[in-house]
Amino acid sequence: MFDNLRDGLRSALKKIVGASDINEELIDSLCKDVQRALLQSDVNVRLVLTITKNLKERAMKEQPPKGLSRKDHIVTILYGELAKMLGYSGEVITTIDKTREDDTGATEFFKPGRQNVVLMLGIQGSGKTTVTAKLARWLTKHGYRTGVVGADTWRPGALTQLKMNCSKINVEVYGEEDSKDAVGIAKHGLEHFKPQNLDVVIIDTAGRHKEEAGLLQEMSEMYKAATPDLVLLVIDGTIGQQAFSQAQAFHQAAPVGGIIITKLDGTAKGGGALAASAATGAKVMFIGTGERIDDLEQFSPTRFVGRLLGMGDIKALLEMARGLEVQADENQAKRLLSGKMTIEDFYAQMEQVSKLGFRNVIDNLPGLSGMVKEDQLDAMQERMEKWRYIIQSMTNEEKKDPDAINESRRKRIARGSGMPEGEIKHMIQQYNNSKAMMKQSKGRQMQGLLRRFGIG
Numbered sequence: 001m002f003d004n005l006r007d008g009l010r011s012a013l014k015k016i017v018g019a020s021d022i023n024e025e026l027i028d029s030l031c032k033d034v035q036r037a038l039l040q041s042d043v044n045v046r047l048v049l050t051i052t053k054n055l056k057e058r059a060m061k062e063q064p065p066k067g068l069s070r071k072d073h074i075v076t077i078l079y080g081e082l083a084k085m086l087g088y089s090g091e092v093i094t095t096i097d098k099t100r101e102d103d104t105g106a107t108e109f110f111k112p113g114r115q116n117v118v119l120m121l122g123i124q125g126s127g128k129t130t131v132t133a134k135l136a137r138w139l140t141k142h143g144y145r146t147g148v149v150g151a152d153t154w155r156p157g158a159l160t161q162l163k164m165n166c167s168k169i170n171v172e173v174y175g176e177e178d179s180k181d182a183v184g185i186a187k188h189g190l191e192h193f194k195p196q197n198l199d200v201v202i203i204d205t206a207g208r209h210k211e212e213a214g215l216l217q218e219m220s221e222m223y224k225a226a227t228p229d230l231v232l233l234v235i236d237g238t239i240g241q242q243a244f245s246q247a248q249a250f251h252q253a254a255p256v257g258g259i260i261i262t263k264l265d266g267t268a269k270g271g272g273a274l275a276a277s278a279a280t281g282a283k284v285m286f287i288g289t290g291e292r293i294d295d296l297e298q299f300s301p302t303r304f305v306g307r308l309l310g311m312g313d314i315k316a317l318l319e320m321a322r323g324l325e326v327q328a329d330e331n332q333a334k335r336l337l338s339g340k341m342t343i344e345d346f347y348a349q350m351e352q353v354s355k356l357g358f359r360n361v362i363d364n365l366p367g368l369s370g371m372v373k374e375d376q377l378d379a380m381q382e383r384m385e386k387w388r389y390i391i392q393s394m395t396n397e398e399k400k401d402p403d404a405i406n407e408s409r410r411k412r413i414a415r416g417s418g419m420p421e422g423e424i425k426h427m428i429q430q431y432n433n434s435k436a437m438m439k440q441s442k443g444r445q446m447q448g449l450l451r452r453f454g455i456g
Helices: 003-017 024-040 045-061 070-085 105-109 128-141 158-167 182-196 213-226 237-253 270-279 301-309 314-327 330-338 343-356 358-363 374-392 396-400 407-417 421-441 446-451
Strands: 116-122 146-151 200-205 230-236 258-262 283-288 296-298
Touching: 003 024, 003 070, 003 301, 024 045, 024 070, 045 070, 070 301, 116 128, 116 213, 128 146, 128 158, 128 200, 128 230, 128 258, 128 283, 128 296, 146 158, 146 182, 182 200, 182 213, 200 213, 230 237, 230 270, 237 258, 237 270, 258 270, 270 283, 343 374, 343 396, 343 421, 374 407, 374 421, 407 421
Parallel strands: 116 200, 116 230, 146 200, 230 258, 258 283
Antiparallel strands: 283 296
8 A cells, every 4th residue: 555655755764864964955855755755646736845845944943852863853753744644633742741642533433322323425436335334344343332224325236235244244234125215214224223222323325426416415414314423424545636625525515524535455546535635624534455344444644654654653762762861860961962971871871772672762763663684683682781791890990981991901801791802892992983973963862872882
């Protein structure tokens, strides 16, 4: 799904991750790559320009939060702008103190202790009847007792198809084979299910077109009769940017509370459909990712963008950074910022990473998630353990001033730690490199943390 968009965005990020310096020219190049990737996925031109304009302005002006390098901060900006394009209204960085992001989807609309009514709308051929069964399946899997009303009186075989699909998941369907009164069927269906004390009743309706005034009028009447708790609009993902005008027309006839995008498993226009739908103000709640009845996925803008970018969880990264900030004492912070880091500070940083879990730090760093192989991680962990033993075998004087370590001291440290003298030389060299880098960068950066252990 969205292979071209994913590849384009990841290629753009590689420029940032691999750059030795962040400057305006590099950010301009990133913006152009992002524009190309989004336009190829049929995202609206104005929306693309807005995203990249915000990306450039924020990347040039904003200061990274404590614990993040400028590179990582630019990645989080791109992450946030893309999530906003897809309907996410929260703040990616300021949600760090929340237990979860405000990305919950459809379940927030269903109130316990009553029969919630969901009205399904959509254009002809959007796959609405199939999605109705998929939604019933999703709800039952999440513990909701569900019933379905088949009120599509226009398409021959619609009720039969609905009953056949729902029979596979043990969900009852109410319908009237010979009736053409869709509004009446909806009313009767709600009355039929009322004694069963169901949690959710889904009403499937006839496929409509934004130009068909008669069907839109019927939809308005059904909305008034059923008084639904949630109106879901089903949109075919292959139509791309046209999703915007469709969603607007339906929204005027019946207030759309959420959108389901279908047929995203092999279309280049999926990005356009997602972006256009979100632009209406209605939340994209589900996406259809295949033909099976289980191929309906609750949509989360932040998780979706994370998958596109091949990133770990941004919030987890920020929480780790915040943890490092809290644990670092003020004197150590001053030494790090001034480039006067001691071996003891070097050791303290390793201890902090060890507490967080070395593998977790790598997996949650944007640009590195999934890129470091298992054997490389094991080698990094092994080297860190060796350095810990070396530092523990040093005297306080040697920890404060590694330049005092001469050949005889090195032999003593090697005997005490059980490590070869060459490993001690390598660790001190990495310490000196890290010290110089910290002085130059003027900050406690996550990528700097990696470099302290000889990575990158």
